[in-house]
Amino acid sequence: MECRKIRIGIAGLGKIGCAAVNEFDKQKENFKMEAGLEIILKKTADKDMEREIYSLPFTKNVEEIIDDGEIDIFVELIGGYSPAYEHIKNALLKGKHVITANKAVIDRYGSELEIIALEHERYLRFSASVGGGMGVIDKITSSEGNNTKEILGILNGTTNYILTRMNKGMDYNTALLEAQEKGFAEANPEFDVSGKDAAQKLAIITSINFKTKISSEEIYCEGIKKISSEDIAFAKQLGYTIKLLAISRLKDNLLEASVQPVLLPKRHALSSINYETNAIYLKGNANIMLSGEGAGKPTAAAIMTDIRQISRMMQNPYQKISFFGTNKFEIVEKENLESRFYLKFYGLDKPGTLHNLTGILASHNINISQAIQIGEERENFVPVVITTDKTKYGEIIKAISNISREKLRFGSVFMISNCDYPDKE
Ligand SMILES: NC(=O)c1ccc[n+]([C@@H]2O[C@H](COP(=O)([O-])OP(=O)(O)OC[C@H]3O[C@@H](n4cnc5c(N)ncnc54)[C@H](OP(=O)(O)O)[C@@H]3O)[C@@H](O)[C@H]2O)c1
Numbered sequence: 001m002e003c004r005k006i007r008i009g010i011a012g013l014g015k016i017g018c019a020a021v022n023e024f025d026k027q028k029e030n031f032k033m034e035a036g037l038e039i040i041l042k043k044t045a046d047k048d049m050e051r052e053i054y055s056l057p058f059t060k061n062v063e064e065i066i067d068d069g070e071i072d073i074f075v076e077l078i079g080g081y082s083p084a085y086e087h088i089k090n091a092l093l094k095g096k097h098v099i100t101a102n103k104a105v106i107d108r109y110g111s112e113l114e115i116i117a118l119e120h121e122r123y124l125r126f127s128a129s130v131g132g133g134m135g136v137i138d139k140i141t142s143s144e145g146n147n148t149k150e151i152l153g154i155l156n157g158t159t160n161y162i163l164t165r166m167n168k169g170m171d172y173n174t175a176l177l178e179a180q181e182k183g184f185a186e187a188n189p190e191f192d193v194s195g196k197d198a199a200q201k202l203a204i205i206t207s208i209n210f211k212t213k214i215s216s217e218e219i220y221c222e223g224i225k226k227i228s229s230e231d232i233a234f235a236k237q238l239g240y241t242i243k244l245l246a247i248s249r250l251k252d253n254l255l256e257a258s259v260q261p262v263l264l265p266k267r268h269a270l271s272s273i274n275y276e277t278n279a280i281y282l283k284g285n286a287n288i289m290l291s292g293e294g295a296g297k298p299t300a301a302a303i304m305t306d307i308r309q310i311s312r313m314m315q316n317p318y319q320k321i322s323f324f325g326t327n328k329f330e331i332v333e334k335e336n337l338e339s340r341f342y343l344k345f346y347g348l349d350k351p352g353t354l355h356n357l358t359g360i361l362a363s364h365n366i367n368i369s370q371a372i373q374i375g376e377e378r379e380n381f382v383p384v385v386i387t388t389d390k391t392k393y394g395e396i397i398k399a400i401s402n403i404s405r406e407k408l409r410f411g412s413v414f415m416i417s418n419c420d421y422p423d424k425e
Pocket of ligand 1: 011013014015079083128129295
């Protein structure tokens with residue numbers, strides 16, 4: 001019996017495009033036997049002629065794929081906002097199903113593109129855009145009954161690699177260089193180390209989980225550059241590991257979303273996620289943790305999952321499935337984010353310094369949990385580390401500005417995870 005044929009076109013033959021073509025070659029025969037469907041890679045496109053894969057039909061013009069009436073699925077692997085967004089939109093308008101790994105486009109235009117897809121009875125899939133190797137999007141959508149109210153994620157391999165190495169005593173610059181040498185960091189690492197990559201991913205999964213629309217621009221985002229080796233060592237002494245965490249939680253219709261360095265209790269399951277590994281912790285009726293690698297191969301595998309799913313769904317009447325939703329929540333401002341805090345100051349090594357500091361914090365109704373002088377004296381100044389009880393970020397900011405006036409030098413401030421996870425004892 002002749003197999004039903006499904007034709008796909010891939011635009012963008014960079015790192016992920018090539019990995020996807022590879023994976024496609026490996027899986028197509030199996031899929032034919034399992035599903036009775038023959039998937040044909042009809043065209044590939046890249047703006048750079050040198051990327052041509054000689055065994056495959058190639059064009060420099062992506063529109064040739066979009067205008068090809070025989071192609072059923074358009075796979076966008078170009079990246080960036082434009083022209084990727086326009087290509088995806090046109091492909092949907094021209095009746096193609098679309099698969100993309102593009103977190104930037106899905107963060108900014110995901111719900112708009114989904115509406116177009118639904119109106120034209122086409123499928124839009126983007127499993128590879130966030131934690132493809134962990135199947136995060138699939139997990140969130142298939143566990144609606146879990147009523148997940150909080151997401152915690154280590155969503156960026158570059159920063160997790162650097163922090164892991166710093167935790168073992170390496171300084172930031174050496175750790176970054178090593179990550180670059182091993183291919184875990186870009187030559188220009190700014191997008192990753194600033195937390196923006198994680199913020200785009202957080203925006204997508206938060207929108208899907210809470211059936212709403214939040215973009216990365218609405219997420220409070222702070223990267224890892226201001227974490228010093230000293231902070232890592234002090235956090236360690238206090239029983240914490242510093243991680244760049246993507247956090248979103250919904251409470252009383254207030255949506256909190258941030259990407260920032262956070263002190264995690266060492267017993268927390270996420271604190272042992274090291275190097276380039278990503279992980280996500282979904283807290284709901286059950287607490288679910290997923291972990292996995294990012295980058296090339298796992299991302300290509302997620303694209304293949306999308307291709308397989310759409311090919312199967314094409315054999316049945318169209319099903320309206322939406323990832324995004326219309327729920328509206330008030331987004332908590334940075335000043336109103338509530339947490340316990342780690343504060344580091346440098347005070348003159350003389351009697352009364354600690355008393356002075358704690359007095360200022362008390363005047364802002366900040367309760368101190370621990371106050372210790374640790375580390376070595378430098379030019380008469382000693383580091384003083386304070387951990388607070390739960391308070392608002394706004395209060396901390398006000399207290400810090402008062403403290404600076406009192407000639408105590410401010411060092412750093414980080415949130416302490418206020419979670420009560422009984423994961424590991
Ligand atoms: N890399 C990862 O680990 C990873 C993981 C998950 C998701 N993703 C996502 O996957 C997508 C692709 O990432 P990548 O790492 O494969 O990027 P990449 O290596 O830069 O590949 C993109 C390819 O598209 C080509 N291109 C750019 N503009 C084009 C245009 N107008 N028409 C045709 N081709 C064009 C680029 O050519 P030039 O090089 O000449 O510009 C390049 O060959 C991005 O959305 C990214 O966010 C990547």
